[in-house]
Amino acid sequence: MMDTVALMLASFCAWTVLYGLCCALQPSLPHTWHIRVVTVVHALIIVTLSAWCLLVQGPWVFTDPGGPNTSLQHLTVIICLTYFLFDFFWCLYFRTEGPFMLFHHMLSLAGNSLTLYYGKYGTELVATIFGTEITNPFLQLRWFLRQTGHGSKWYAELNDFFFMFxxxxxxxxxxxxxxxxxxxxxxxxxxxxxxGVSMYMVSWVFWLMILKYAVKKYSKMFKLDKNRTKRGCATADQNGVVVVNNGHPKSSKDTVTSSIQDVINGHAKSS
Structure with missing residues (x-):
């Protein structure tokens, strides 16, 4: 038990130091930038550890859940628990999250704490951690791209696709x-x-929010593209080439690209 407490204190201090270093090295950037850097580091570490637990060390979660925690599962849960604890305190201090996100944090804290306390559920919890954190780097990358003015690039759209997929x-x-x-x-x-049921229901709430945003975004893109097409098909030159306003041919690819930029730029301003 003392070893677990010592590991938890060390891990919590590590997240705190990492955040402090980010703030000290780049003081001109907002606090949200620094906490998201910490989030990416946590996601990469925890996905690697949980994948090793699931795919290499075992046991296989689909057939052998409910057993005692292995030492690697124990360490993985400690790292995840202390990160969520640090992030929960950060969210309370800066008041950046709403009730549902705070509930999600508390549910994660409860699940990790009970796994450590009872010494079981490690197999299924590590699988849950892997599934929930594997999308996190794509989500954070999306935020960083938008903040640095690259949210309208093709690779930002590709990142959005991978995240949703x-x-x-x-x-x-x-x-x-x-x-x-x-x-x-x-x-x-x-x-x-x-x-298990609670965590899956939380995933469904997030999924419905993502679908709502995707439908709104791509419906607007479709309408913009349709309107641009109508405006662009008004005239043709003597060779029969369709021209748009300035007299230069405009391809459907150019129209779609402009629509994507309009939608993303509008979304960035409203959020």
Whole structure:
């Protein structure tokens, strides 16, 4: 028990020092920038550790959940718990998150704490950590691209696609199958089942928010593209080439690119 407390203190201090270094090295940047750097570092570390637990060390989560925690699972949960604890305090201090995000943090803190306290649920919790954190680098990269004026670039759109694809395929589809296998397994008790269902419901809330944003964004892009096409097909030169305003041909690719830029720039101003 003392070893666990010592590891937790060391890990919490490490996150605090990392955040402090980011602030000291780049004091002109906002606090939100620094906390997102810490978030990316946590995501990369925790995804690597949880993937090793799942795919190399075992046990296999789809067939053998509910067993005692391995030492690597124990370490992974400690790192994740202390990060969420640090991030939760940061959110309370700067008042950046709403009630639902704070609830998500508290649910994560509770799940990690109970896993350490009881010495079990490590297999299924590490799988949950992997599924929830694997999309995080793409989410943070999206924010950094927008903040640095690259939100309208093609690679920003590609990053958005990968984020939505991973979220839907890993957290919703694969996570749903994992929950189905978990609830049908005789080993997990009621506490593990409640935790699994709760985390999956949180993922669905996020997924519905993402779908709502995607429908709004791409519907607006479609309307902008349609309007530009109508305005651009008014005249033709003597060779029969369609011209737009300035007399130069305009391809459909140019129109779509302009629409994407208008939508993203408008979204960045309103958020």
């Amino acid at each position: 991973l979220f839907g395929s890993v957290r919703i589809v694969l996570g749903g199958y994992l929950l189905y296998c978990y609830l049908g397994h005789p080993v997990p008790d009621w506490l593990g089942r409640v935790g």
